[in-house]
Amino acid sequence: MSDSAIDASKRTWLITCGGAGVIGGAIAAVPFIASFEPSERAKAAGGPVEADISGLREGEKMTVEWRGKPVWILKRSPAQLASLHKTDAQVADPNSERTAYPTPEYARNEWRSIRPEIFVAVGICTHLGCSPGDKLQPGPQPSLPDDWQGGFLCPCHGSTFDLAGRVFKNKPAPDNLEVPPYMFLSDTRLRIGDDKKA
Amino acid sequence: MAEATQIRTEPGALARAADWFDTRFPSAGAMFRAHMSQYYAPKNFNFWYFFGVMSIVVLVMQILTGVFLTMNYKPAASDAFASVEYIMRDVPWGWLIRYMHSTGASAFFIVVYLHMYRGLIYGSHRKPRELVWIFGCAIFLALMAEAFMGYLLPWGQMSYWGAQVIINLFSAIPFVGPDLALLIRGDYVVGDATLNRFFAFHVIAVPLVLLGLVVAHIFALHDVGSNNPDGIEIKGPGAPLDANGHPLDGIPFHPYYSVHDILGIAVFLLVFSAIIFFAPEGGGYFLEYNNFIPADSFKTPPHIAPVWYFTPFYSMLRAITSEMMYALSAILVLGIGFVLVKTRASSMTKGLLVVVMIAFLWMFNAFGFTGVRFLNGLDAKFWGVVVMFGSVLTMFFLPWLDKSPVKSIRYRPGWHKAVIGVFVVVFVVLAYLGTEPPSPTANLISQIGTLFYFGFFWLMPWWSRLGEFKPVPQRVTYAAH
Numbered sequence: 095m096s097d098s099a100i101d102a103s104k105r106t107w108l109i110t111c112g113g114a115g116v117i118g119g120a121i122a123a124v125p126f127i128a129s130f131e132p133s134e135r136a137k138a139a140g141g142p143v144e145a146d147i148s149g150l151r152e153g154e155k156m157t158v159e160w161r162g163k164p165v166w167i168l169k170r171s172p173a174q175l176a177s178l179h180k181t182d183a184q185v186a187d188p189n190s191e192r193t194a195y196p197t198p199e200y201a202r203n204e205w206r207s208i209r210p211e212i213f214v215a216v217g218i219c220t221h222l223g224c225s226p227g228d229k230l231q232p233g234p235q236p237s238l239p240d241d242w243q244g245g246f247l248c249p250c251h252g253s254t255f256d257l258a259g260r261v262f263k264n265k266p267a268p269d270n271l272e273v274p275p276y277m278f279l280s281d282t283r284l285r286i287g288d289d290k291k292a
Numbered sequence: 293m294a295e296a297t298q299i300r301t302e303p304g305a306l307a308r309a310a311d312w313f314d315t316r317f318p319s320a321g322a323m324f325r326a327h328m329s330q331y332y333a334p335k336n337f338n339f340w341y342f343f344g345v346m347s348i349v350v351l352v353m354q355i356l357t358g359v360f361l362t363m364n365y366k367p368a369a370s371d372a373f374a375s376v377e378y379i380m381r382d383v384p385w386g387w388l389i390r391y392m393h394s395t396g397a398s399a400f401f402i403v404v405y406l407h408m409y410r411g412l413i414y415g416s417h418r419k420p421r422e423l424v425w426i427f428g429c430a431i432f433l434a435l436m437a438e439a440f441m442g443y444l445l446p447w448g449q450m451s452y453w454g455a456q457v458i459i460n461l462f463s464a465i466p467f468v469g470p471d472l473a474l475l476i477r478g479d480y481v482v483g484d485a486t487l488n489r490f491f492a493f494h495v496i497a498v499p500l501v502l503l504g505l506v507v508a509h510i511f512a513l514h515d516v517g518s519n520n521p522d523g524i525e526i527k528g529p530g531a532p533l534d535a536n537g538h539p540l541d542g543i544p545f546h547p548y549y550s551v552h553d554i555l556g557i558a559v560f561l562l563v564f565s566a567i568i569f570f571a572p573e574g575g576g577y578f579l580e581y582n583n584f585i586p587a588d589s590f591k592t593p594p595h596i597a598p599v600w601y602f603t604p605f606y607s608m609l610r611a612i613t614s615e616m617m618y619a620l621s622a623i624l625v626l627g628i629g630f631v632l633v634k635t636r637a638s639s640m641t642k643g644l645l646v647v648v649m650i651a652f653l654w655m656f657n658a659f660g661f662t663g664v665r666f667l668n669g670l671d672a673k674f675w676g677v678v679v680m681f682g683s684v685l686t687m688f689f690l691p692w693l694d695k696s697p698v699k700s701i702r703y704r705p706g707w708h709k710a711v712i713g714v715f716v717v718v719f720v721v722l723a724y725l726g727t728e729p730p731s732p733t734a735n736l737i738s739q740i741g742t743l744f745y746f747g748f749f750w751l752m753p754w755w756s757r758l759g760e761f762k763p764v765p766q767r768v769t770y771a772a773h
Contacts, residue, residue: 127475130489136479157590161480164590217590218481221673223460224453224592249594250457251610252730264614268671 142287144279147212155228157217160286164217164225165274167284174257175211177232177243178204185260187270195220195272198289206258206273214276214286215259217246220269224250230257246271324546327514332527332542333549334520336768340414342556343407349557350400351506357393358495365445367491369484372447373586391572397439398578399564401601404432412690413712415699416519422691424516427509429688434505436602436684438498441490443599444482448583453596455490456482461609464674481589522768523699532767541768577727595729603726604719605680608745610730611738612676614657619739620675621658624649679742686749693752698764705759711748718744 132140140161147167150156155168182188182204190197190206200208207213217225226246234240238247238254246255251266259271275289314321364383366375379386408428411417417425444455459482463473478485517527524541525531532540543549573579577600582593598606628649632642653659657669696704701712722741725734 130475130478132474132477132479133485136483136485140480159590162483162589163481221460222457223481224457224596225590227592227594249592250453250596266613266673268673 140287142285145284145286146282147284148282152211153230155230158286160216160274165286166213166215166217168213168215168257170205170211170213170257174230174244175205178256178258180241180243181245181256181258181260181262184262185256185270186263186265186268188260190260190270190273192269194269197270197273198275200289201273204258206260206270208276208278212284213258214273214284216272216274218272219248219250219253219267220261220271221248221251221253221265221267224248226253226255226271229254327510328546328550329544331514331545332539333518333545334522334524334526334541334768335543335548336520336522336541336770337518337549337552338521340406340410340521342553342560343403343410345553346403346556346560347400347407348506349560350396350403351502354393354396354400355499357389357396358499360389361393362495367445367488369447369487369587372445372487376446388568391568395564395568395572395574395578397442398574398599398601399567400435401439403560404435405601408432408687409716411519413701414519414521415523415694415696415701417691418519418523418694418699419691420516421513421519424509424512425691426688427505427512429684431502431505431509432687433684434498434502438494438502439599439601441494441498444487444490445494446583447487447587449585449587449591449593450580450583450596452482452587452589453592454598455486457596458598459486461677461680464671464677466670466674483589519699520768521700522702522765524764524766524768526768541770597727600723600727603724604722605683605726607722607726607738608683608742609676609680610726611735611742612672612679613735613739614660614672616739616742617656617669617672617675618658619743621653621656623743624652624656679746683742683745686746690749690752693749694756695753696756696761698761700764702769703762703764705761707759708756711755714744715748718748 143158143160143165145156145158145165145167147156147169150167150169152169152171153174155166157164157166159165188204190202197206201214205213206215219226226248229235229238229242229247230244232242232244235242237252243256245257246259248254248267253265253267254262255267255271256262259273261267261270274286276284276286277289279285361379364375364379364386366372376390379390381387383389411425411428440455440458444451459473459476462476463469465472474480476486477483478489517525520526526539526541534540567574573581580597580599582596585593597603628645631637631645637645653669654667655669656675657672659667660669696708698704701709718741722738722745725738725741728734
């Protein structure tokens with residue numbers, strides 16, 4: 095066997111066939127991997143949702159589901175809005191400049207919303223996806239600092255957010271709470287997941 | 293009847309049947325001889341050598357109970373929780389099958405951890421058994437995937453939020469992370485699609501891989517022969533043989549160890565049954581209490597933690613904070629500095645090393661304090677993920693990290709035993725801290741533990757050579773009984 099001359103053309107064809115087989119196999123894997131992507135139904139369910147905020151009173155929060163995630167709508171009182179000035183120096187990204195969860199242009203302000211009193215955010219911690227709990231009452235409380243101004247506390251790894259969903263410094267969460275695309279259809283109707291006029 | 297009796301008592305009938313079978317399927321007999329009746333195992337196996345066979349027993353039990361669970365389980369977000377409760381309450385003996393499976397998962401990890409510890413102390417990972425060890429590490433990895441995906445299936449609060457947190461770990465990977473997490477979930481949050489695919493992976497894809505790896509693990513072991521508590525090669529060149537050419541320090545696996553192992557299996561099943569019947573939830577460690585609440589995508593339980601067998605690695609994940617990254621940067625600088633001063637590499641290599649070091653310091657966010665945006669590195673969250681996976685992948689390298697001149701702990705310096713003892717304590721402490729809510733003290737302890745864990749492995753090429761080694765005898769230590 096070993097002393098017979100190597101048939102170069104046969105070898106070339108073997109390598110070519112082997113290479114073609116590998117490429118074919120890789121192409122054949124595409125539909126299988128693509129089947130892992132969200133289905134058309136899941137994408138459709140990810141469409142925009144509408145919320146009626148006429149019944150929401152000052153200091154109250156409601157939750158609607160968008161793409162399976164909780165979206166909070168919080169109506170902030172003037173006192174709560176004022177607390178955002180105090181937390182400016184304590185939060186990691188006061189002006190929402192980080193780009194991991196880009197804040198829409200219209201919400202890139204101190205209160206992170208279109209209308210200052212209406213705060214809309216995805217209630218999912220940017221660390222590892224737990225849902226933070228409400229700690230809206232100011233003042234000293236367990237696992238919160240003594241100068242707490244009201245905000246949110248994530249139970250999983252202790253990240254804290256102020257009333258504009260801005261994450262405090264030196265917490266596991268790297269980013270502020272995500273502000274979803276949204277728009278006001280009227281004074282009391284919100285459309286979440288869509289910010290373009292149809 | 294009389295005729296039948298006569299056939300049965302006729303001496304040659306059974307032998308003829310066996311011969312008939314053997315001429316048509318000789319590989320069955322050959323396999324039995326190679327792996328059982330003519331596989332010579334060292335005669336000095338001790339208590340620690342029960343855990344390999346126990347792993348197989350638990351594997352078989354998990355497959356068997358798992359098959360019966362799928363007959364009543366429904367892998368749909370709307371039905372999963374209720375179907376598990378249906379198994380527990382309405383299916384005859386369903387509670388037993390379910391508890392055998394859910395508590396069996398913890399039993400699996402207990403015996404596998406003890407099996408790995410055995411390998412570590414007796415040097416079973418050393419040449420020529422590197423592949424046996426690597427197949428074993430791959431089994432451990434597959435087992436972790438299997439357990440993680442299985443834990444989602446009851447669709448309780450802990451199932452749901454545990455999966456949410458772990459899948460989100462992947463989103464920490466730069467550039468591709470968020471898309472990768474989406475690809476794993478199949479939806480924007482953990483949902484029906486996730487549950488259904490995890491079910492497919494859990495019941496068929498991963499078990500097939502697992503079984504293949506187990507076969508590779510055992511075949512590779514039987515090709516090179518088992519190690520033993522003395523770390524002596526009983527089949528090596530110059531090892532004493534008997535008149536038939538069999539190793540003098542070996543005995544056929546069957547019947548000697550097959551019968552011996554039945555004793556171990558009986559004791560194991562005794563303990564396992566006691567746990568199944570009297571403490572199947574293991575005090576909240578085997579089945580967490582929050583998992584008896586159906587999954588709610590709007591409400592995270594106040595305290596979420598993985599099941600105990602993941603918690604050492606979870607602790608290491610949590611240990612990586614931005615402060616810890618500064619500590620790691622300092623260690624990197626010291627390590628590279630040591631290499632620059634102490635080794636005689638070319639200045640070209642050294643220059644390259646410095647460039648690599650600066651690149652890593654940048655990625656570690658060591659220059660983050662400057663506030664210059666360009667110098668911002670990667671999030672500590674990403675490095676936490678790297679450390680968690682790195683802590684498991686590190687084990688694969690053990691055969692080449694261990695440079696001890698002897699295999700077995702019996703002939704290594706006394707302080708090596710202390711180092712391994714501290715390693716075990718650190719592992720247990722990390723496991724405990726991973727089940728607890730985070731606190732500054734606990735975090736500091738897990739940071740020190742993480743450094744020790746990695747130091748234990750990656751400094752092994754240095755420390756495992758040091759000290760006074762005892763002479764290794766020619767023959768295994770064995771007292772007839």
